[in-house]
Amino acid sequence: xxxxxxxxxxxxxxxxxxxxxxxxxxxxxxxxxxxxxxxxxxxxxxxxxxxxxxxxxxxxxxxxxxxxxxxxxxxxxxxxxxxxxxxxxxxxxxxxxxxxxxxxxxxxxxxxxxxxxxxxxxxxxxxxxxxxxxxxxxxxxxxxxxxxxxxxxxxxxxxxxxxxxxxxxxxxxxxxxxxxxxxxxxxxxxxxxxxxxxxxxxxxxxxxxxxxxxxxxxxxxxxxxxxxxxxxxxxxxxxxxxxxxxxxxxxxxxxxxxxxxxxxxxxxxxxxxxxxxxxxxxxxxxxxxxxxxxxxxxxxxxxxxxxxxxxxxxxxxxxxxxxxxxxxxxxxxxxxxxxxxxxxxxxxxxxxxxxxxxxxxxxxxxxxxxx
Amino acid sequence: xxxxxxxxxxxxxxxxxxxxxxxxxxxxxxxxxxxxxxxxxxxxxxxxxxxxxxxxxxxxxxxxxxxxxxxxxxxxxxxxxxxxxxxxxxxxxxxxxxxxxxxxxxxxxxxxxxxxxxxxxxxxxxxxxxxxxxxxxxxxxxxxxxxxxxxxxxxxxxxxxxxxxxxxxxxxxxxxxxxxxxxxxxxxxxxxxxxxxxxxxxxxxxxxxxxxxxxxxxxxxxxxxxxxxxxxxxxxxxxxxxxxxxxxxxxxxxxxxxxxxxxxxxxxxxxxxxxxxxxxxxxxxxxxxxxxxxxxxxxxxxxxxxxxxxxxxxxxxxxxxxxxxxxxxxxxxxxxxxxxxxxxxxxxxxxxxxxxxxxxxxxxxxxxxxxxxxxxxxxxxxxxxxxxxxxxxxxxxxxxxxxxxxxxxxxxxxxxxxxxxxxxxxxxxxxxxxxxxxxxxxxxxxxxxxxxxxxxxxxxxxxxxxxxxxxxxxxxxxxxxxxxxxxxxxxxxxxxxxxxxxxxxxxxxx
Numbered sequence: 001x002x003x004x005x006x007x008x009x010x011x012x013x014x015x016x017x018x019x020x021x022x023x024x025x026x027x028x029x030x031x032x033x034x035x036x037x038x039x040x041x042x043x044x045x046x047x048x049x050x051x052x053x054x055x056x057x058x059x060x061x062x063x064x065x066x067x068x069x070x071x072x073x074x075x076x077x078x079x080x081x082x083x084x085x086x087x088x089x090x091x092x093x094x095x096x097x098x099x100x101x102x103x104x105x106x107x108x109x110x111x112x113x114x115x116x117x118x119x120x121x122x123x124x125x126x127x128x129x130x131x132x133x134x135x136x137x138x139x140x141x142x143x144x145x146x147x148x149x150x151x152x153x154x155x156x157x158x159x160x161x162x163x164x165x166x167x168x169x170x171x172x173x174x175x176x177x178x179x180x181x182x183x184x185x186x187x188x189x190x191x192x193x194x195x196x197x198x199x200x201x202x203x204x205x206x207x208x209x210x211x212x213x214x215x216x217x218x219x220x221x222x223x224x225x226x227x228x229x230x231x232x233x234x235x236x237x238x239x240x241x242x243x244x245x246x247x248x249x250x251x252x253x254x255x256x257x258x259x260x261x262x263x264x265x266x267x268x269x270x271x272x273x274x275x276x277x278x279x280x281x282x283x284x285x286x287x288x289x290x291x292x293x294x295x296x297x298x299x300x301x302x303x304x305x306x307x308x309x310x311x312x313x314x315x316x317x318x319x320x321x322x323x324x325x326x327x328x329x330x331x332x333x334x335x336x337x338x339x340x341x342x343x344x345x346x347x348x349x350x351x352x353x354x355x356x357x358x359x360x361x362x363x364x365x366x367x368x369x370x371x
Numbered sequence: 372x373x374x375x376x377x378x379x380x381x382x383x384x385x386x387x388x389x390x391x392x393x394x395x396x397x398x399x400x401x402x403x404x405x406x407x408x409x410x411x412x413x414x415x416x417x418x419x420x421x422x423x424x425x426x427x428x429x430x431x432x433x434x435x436x437x438x439x440x441x442x443x444x445x446x447x448x449x450x451x452x453x454x455x456x457x458x459x460x461x462x463x464x465x466x467x468x469x470x471x472x473x474x475x476x477x478x479x480x481x482x483x484x485x486x487x488x489x490x491x492x493x494x495x496x497x498x499x500x501x502x503x504x505x506x507x508x509x510x511x512x513x514x515x516x517x518x519x520x521x522x523x524x525x526x527x528x529x530x531x532x533x534x535x536x537x538x539x540x541x542x543x544x545x546x547x548x549x550x551x552x553x554x555x556x557x558x559x560x561x562x563x564x565x566x567x568x569x570x571x572x573x574x575x576x577x578x579x580x581x582x583x584x585x586x587x588x589x590x591x592x593x594x595x596x597x598x599x600x601x602x603x604x605x606x607x608x609x610x611x612x613x614x615x616x617x618x619x620x621x622x623x624x625x626x627x628x629x630x631x632x633x634x635x636x637x638x639x640x641x642x643x644x645x646x647x648x649x650x651x652x653x654x655x656x657x658x659x660x661x662x663x664x665x666x667x668x669x670x671x672x673x674x675x676x677x678x679x680x681x682x683x684x685x686x687x688x689x690x691x692x693x694x695x696x697x698x699x700x701x702x703x704x705x706x707x708x709x710x711x712x713x714x715x716x717x718x719x720x721x722x723x724x725x726x727x728x729x730x731x732x733x734x735x736x737x738x739x740x741x742x743x744x745x746x747x748x749x750x751x752x753x754x755x756x757x758x759x760x761x762x763x764x765x766x767x768x769x770x771x772x773x774x775x776x777x778x779x780x781x782x783x784x785x786x787x788x789x790x791x792x793x794x795x796x797x798x799x800x801x802x803x804x805x806x807x808x809x810x811x812x813x814x815x816x817x818x819x820x821x822x823x824x825x826x827x828x829x830x831x832x833x834x835x836x837x838x839x840x841x842x843x844x845x846x847x848x849x850x851x852x853x854x855x856x857x858x859x860x861x862x863x864x865x866x867x868x869x870x871x872x873x874x875x876x877x878x879x880x881x
Contacts, residue, residue: 214727215726215727216727217716217717220712220716221716224713224716227704227705228698228701228702230698231698231699231700231701233661233699234699234700235681235714236680236681236684236685236714348753351756352747352748352752352756352757355748356746359746
């Protein structure tokens with residue numbers, strides 16, 4: 001039986017690799033069409049993207065992306081499309097930053113408190129969509145998109161002087177009150193720049209995600225709902241409760257997305273806090289096939305692409321090229337996975353048929369011999 | 372390979388039956404004859420002339436038409452519109468077509484009214500429309516794929532009369548079935564298919580069902596008969612005055628179950644007969660806890676479970692063989708061992724506390740595969756790659772592995788080959804002997820009569836009749852299923868009432 005597993009693994013890896021290769025080919029065509037040398041561009045990307053400071057950048061950015069991928073993947077495993085990860089993490093980071101700026105507790109107390117606040121805010125915001133879905137039948141796609149817009153408005157309203165906003169000394173930038181020194185997360189003293197310590201939390205989150213899904217009753221129920229709602233219901237899963245619970249978990253995970261930036265980098269929430277990472281998370285979860293290791297690879301790839309193409313701008317290329325590569329990768333990956341999934345199922349069916357036929361033939365031969 | 376070395380000769384003006392177990396390759400053969408699939412090798416000749424069909428259009432041009440098991444009619448169109456759809460060129464779409472339909476209908480005694488709406492027709496009438504559709508297109512050879520699967524016995528007889536009319540007019544009928552009694556009563560010649568190849572022909576005049584069955588499976592035909600009674604007087608499941616309503620697409624609230632009361636004792640099999648769609652699925656849902664009751668009380672082994680969650684009911688010893696195993700019984704793309712956990716994730720050996728016990732679950736899956744003879748190369752393959760019979764054996768094995776007190780078996784042997792059927796019957800009997808209470812819902816009347824200790828008939832959401840399986844015949848049961856008879860069905864009842872056949876809305880609530 002190991003044979004089937006090996007094959008499945010091979011097919012699983014083949015799909016994203018194929019997608020990435022196709023994406024680079026398409027990008028090369030686009031570059032060639034605009035009269036630029038494509039392979040020179042890729043050369044620059046890889047050259048620059050693999051330098052030491054780029055490696056640090058990729059790990060740090062990847063940490064954020066990884067958490068975003070996980071948050072989306074929790075929903076995906078349930079067949080829930082949580083597009084609202086974006087609003088959830090921004091609102092979570094904003095309130096966590098505001099709370100952190102207002103308190104001056106010892107770090108060992110304050111850091112967990114900030115993280116917990118973020119997770120709770122994220123969970124509550126996602127929970128609204130979950131409750132709406134089970135009580136009123138509102139599609140989570142629609143409600144989370146709307147909640148994203150509402151989150152933007154809430155942050156805009158509160159991030160003003162006299163509310164939760166704080167004007168810096170130069171009087172040019174409004175942010176939340178900066179966190180005290182004690183609330184800064186540790187760093188790995190790498191050169192030339194440090195790697196954020198939050199990468200450890202991301203790894204723990206990944207392991208927890210894997211363990212919860214693959215090894216617990218709860219995870220089994222969650223996956224069952226994702227695979228077949230009707231079978232889950234017949235098997236005794238309370239599907240409604242499951243929808244709300246998984247939205248809460250997805251939201252809590254989303255709450256973590258802003259934390260590496262807040263605790264390791266910006267130490268405050270201001271207008272230039274990164275936006276749109278929730279959508280990046282969707283792409284990465286798709287690319288990583290909702291698998292904790294796959295998501296990690298996807299997150300690093302995404303960070304690498306951004307880093308590499310950032311350099312292209314200075315070499316006379318358009319920086320939008322990263323959008324082309326990423327877009328094509330996602331498109332190809334979705335197609336490739338579906339093709340591979342169907343092919344795999346068919347192949348297994350025919351293999352099982354063949355193996356059983358062979359068995360039956362053996363049995364009847366033996367009977368004839370013994371007869 | 373679905374088919375190999377098939378040799379079959381059908382003479383004009385005969386009813387030729389093609390019999391074989393599920394999965395023997397009958398449908399594949401028919402698809403080839405009807406041009407839906409191309410053979411890898413071999414030839415087909417019509418009237419001595421070698422032909423090759425690229426699509427069903429070619430087959431129709433050669434006078435071969437097919438009546439599918441699942442009807443392909445548009446509900447909101449009239450019979451006339453359905454018939455001319457796609458063949459507008461033949462006789463137009465107006466009076467000429469209407470006259471032609473009447474002509475065909477009268478010639479073969481089909482009794483089809485061209486201006487009736489299809490949605491108002493019962494199953495048997497729809498089938499006649501399908502036959503007419505094929506004749507209208509000029510077919511001289513009709514292929515009927517399991518035409519009796521959806522009919523009650525009286526309707527089957529009427530269909531056979533139609534087939535004899537067709538034969539008398541010189542048409543040829545190829546009749547696919549695995550119901551041997553029917554085959555013997557209507558066919559002139561019989562070809563038996565086993566494992567994708569023709570294993571023999573039989574002359575219905577000199578063959579018994581037993582001989583035919585032996586040809587079909589290469590062994591003796593299993594019978595669903597239960598021998599000794601194991602019924603006790605300890606109630607296991609009591610259903611009291613159950614009422615369930617549903618809102619249909621027009622917004623009208625309608626009772627799908629009303630006043631349903633029964634008791635199943637330990638060691639008893641209670642069979643529910645009924646034409647599908649009369650509330651059987653809703654009854655199963657209600658007992659499993661997937662739909663809240665409007666009124667009524669459910670008692671399992673003395674405990675009121677009317678408001679209990681499905682999972683608690685299952686943990687309390689409720690086992691289910693669902694009607695639609697793909698929708699409700701399996702995770703098709705998950706490996707077998709995950710399917711073994713499905714529905715029993717909170718129970719040993721699948722989990723310890725909040726954590727799954729993968730090792731024990733896998734080992735127990737191996738056991739089920741062995742003990743219940745699930746034919747699979749291993750437990751890591753997906754459920755989708757197993758045949759229907761083996762999927763069902765896995766489900767039965769899983770449900771029987773948690774010492775159930777009540778088994779809900781909805782069509783437990785549907786789409787299952789004869790060998791697996793016998794096994795499943797044995798397992799139900801075995802468990803019944805050990806005090807299991809069984810609620811059996813089936814469209815196979817022989818199975819119902821053979822396995823049940825008590826029979827009830829469901830019609831339009833109510834239990835309208837009861838019968839003693841020891842004395843009842845399928846015909847009598849069939850007439851109660853169409854609503855033509857009620858109360859206690861004692862033999863001999865006036866079951867041959869033709870009303871049951873011609874009643875336009877007899878029993879087929881869709």
